[in-house]
Amino acid sequence: MTETTGRRERKKAATRQALADAALTLFLKRGYEQVSVRDIAEAADVSTTTLFKHFSGKEALVFDQDAGQEAALVAAVRERPQGQSIPAALREHILHARIRSNSADPRFAQFAELVEATPALSDYRHRMWMRHQTALAGAIAADIGSPPDDVTCAALARFALEAAGLARDRDDPEAALAHAFDLLEHGWATISRQS
Numbered sequence: 540m541t542e543t544t545g546r547r548e549r550k551k552a553a554t555r556q557a558l559a560d561a562a563l564t565l566f567l568k569r570g571y572e573q574v575s576v577r578d579i580a581e582a583a584d585v586s587t588t589t590l591f592k593h594f595s596g597k598e599a600l601v602f603d604q605d606a607g608q609e610a611a612l613v614a615a616v617r618e619r620p621q622g623q624s625i626p627a628a629l630r631e632h633i634l635h636a637r638i639r640s641n642s643a644d645p646r647f648a649q650f651a652e653l654v655e656a657t658p659a660l661s662d663y664r665h666r667m668w669m670r671h672q673t674a675l676a677g678a679i680a681a682d683i684g685s686p687p688d689d690v691t692c693a694a695l696a697r698f699a700l701e702a703a704g705l706a707r708d709r710d711d712p713e714a715a716l717a718h719a720f721d722l723l724e725h726g727w728a729t730i731s732r733q734s
Contacts, residue, residue: 555593557583562600567649571597571657598663601654609671611636616678625679629699630720633706634713665704672696698723 561582565574576597580590594600612632619628654660676696680689702719709715 612675613678626724633703
């Protein structure tokens with residue numbers, strides 16, 4: 540039974556990846572609005588019913604790493620080195636996951652341009668990314684021994700997630716992210732005294 544279950548899961552993962560790859564290829568080639576769900580299903584050689592078993596819609600096909608991103612954010616808090624602050628761990632994670640690694644992928648510039656030029660995708664990206672706030676706040680609260688609904692932990696999670704979007708739109712995203720996290724790490728009083 541385990542071998543069958545493993546094979547089934549691998550097949551599901553392969554189908555999901557084929558759908559995401561087909562969608563991205565078609566979106567980059569034709570534009571998001573000119574591609575239908577049926578086009579994507581045909582390119583991946585599956586039915587539209589199968590596509591909807593794996594993805595909720597066209598936007599979800601573009602951002603297929605949602606669950607992995609949330610797990611990685613939580614791990615950045617839980618598995619950070621001894622003595623490293625939570626804001627520093629989140630800064631490093633976001634810098635690597637959202638800024639540096641993306642610039643290394645040659646197709647990322649096309650992908651980023653597609654997302655920025657398509658309001659539905661831009662809005663979806665923001666909503667998807669901010670959905671991680673609850674899990675991240677929970678991990679922060681657990682780490683410092685606060686109740687799960689602690690507003691301070693929720694604020695840190697929200698601001699850390701928003702910092703990624705603020706940095707992305709700057710000429711020097713790494714410097715912008717550093718400034719945003721300096722504020723989270725040290726507070727406004729410290730930052731304003733340096734000015």
